[in-house]
Amino acid sequence: MIMNKTSKMAIVAWLLVLLYYFYQYALRSAPSVMIPQLSDAFGLSAIGIASIIGLFYYGYSPFSLIAGVSLDRLGLKRVIPIGAIAVGIGAILFATGNYTTASIGRFLQGAGGAVPIVGAIYIVSKYFPGSRAATLIGSAQMFGMAGGFAGQFAVGPAISSGLPWRSFWIIMGIAGIVLGIILYLFLPKEAPQERRDNHFKSTMSAFKMVFKNPQSLLCGFIAALIFIPTNVLDMVWGVRFLQEGYSLDYGAAVMRAAAVPFGWIIGCPLLGYISDKIGRRKPVIIGGSVVLLLGLVWALFGKTGVFPPFSVALMIGIASGSGMIPYTVVKEANPPQLNGTATGVCNFITFTFSALLGPVFGWILIRSSNDAGQFMMKDYQVTFEPLLVGVGLAIFLTFFLKETGHAVLRKH
DSSP states (O other), rough: OOOHHHHHHHHHHHHHHHHHHHHHHHHHHGGGGGGGHHHHHTTOOOHHHHHHHHHHHHHHHHHHHHHHHHHHHHHTTHHHHHHHHHHHHHHHHTTTTOOOOOOOOOHHHHHHHHHHHHHHHHHHHSSSSSSHHHHHHHHHHHHHHHHHHHHHHHHHHHHHHTOOOOHHHHHHHHHHHHHHHHHHHOOOOOOOOOOOOOOHHHHHHHHHHHHHHHHHHHHHHHHHHHHIIIIIIITHHHHHHHHHHHOOOOHHHHHHHHHHHHHHHHHHHHHHHHHHHTTTHHHHHHHHHHHHHHHHHHHHHSOOTTSSSSHHHHHHHHHGGGGHHHHHHHHTTTTTGGHHHHHHHHHHHHHHHHHHHHHHHHHHHHTTTTTTTOOOOHHHHHTTTTHHHHHHHHHHHHSSSOOOOOOHHOOO
């Protein structure tokens, strides 16, 4: 609505926040390609390492709420750089190899990692036309998943070629701190919201308004159920699943697992563009979820060799891009002055599911294998079969979502 006055500022802010999102996602996915090295360094089993890795989401979920309401009240410059520096410090703490310190570091990575996607959607909502919202939000997730892809595709070969895992985390930690400084220098300073006498009361009022809206809850639940296969199956267990379930060597497993975030790179902007083009949100969510469901069924139970290598993982990633459409819906279903808060609430719900269910999947995997330590395909099938129910539930819930696309709004 004020794009004509601030287009240059908006584009610069957008690109800087997307760079931050790329960086954060690379650190989110990188541990999956170095689990043997981390197990040796920490003296823990793969399940124990998965528990540390999963602490990312325990930081990510609550700080999504904080990031959202902070952006609404304080603006970009006062919030975004702090998040990037937190991720950088978290990476350096993780490099210590000490269980407690590394756990705090991983939590910090999640806390700071919640900021960029909320910030990106905040910029879209405030500075770009609503008719392009789904395309731009999908493009933001594309950058994030490009980082997730790099965290597997690029980091895996580097680790297998001899790069010490500690060196990787220290380098990335320094990069995060430098990125935070760059963000502070170049992000625009916005006028904060008008001060109110009771800051806490106004914040709680914003949360109450968003949480009481059933559409906000539906968006969070739908996105969560679509995200979990990537967050848990691929980014935590993907490499090992492919090694043990499909008998792939380490290098091939890394490449195959990386095809999922690469598919997101394609699917997020593509499905966002389709949604904006047809002016509807629900058909794209449902269509993408159906394809995701079919892909997961085949990955867990299908015969090998029927489809070309990488094709199933790529299809899962592309279809998972439908999980970003609810982020467009949630901002359209809430008052514009609460865009940051609404996005934070959606993100909070989405990644609370990953935080809580990640350890549950690990526990089921151990029980299924009778604590053998080595897992077979049947163990992975028993463990991750509930993902199919989850995606099916996402499809069902989408029918209760209010259509917010411009094609429907024009009719009214």
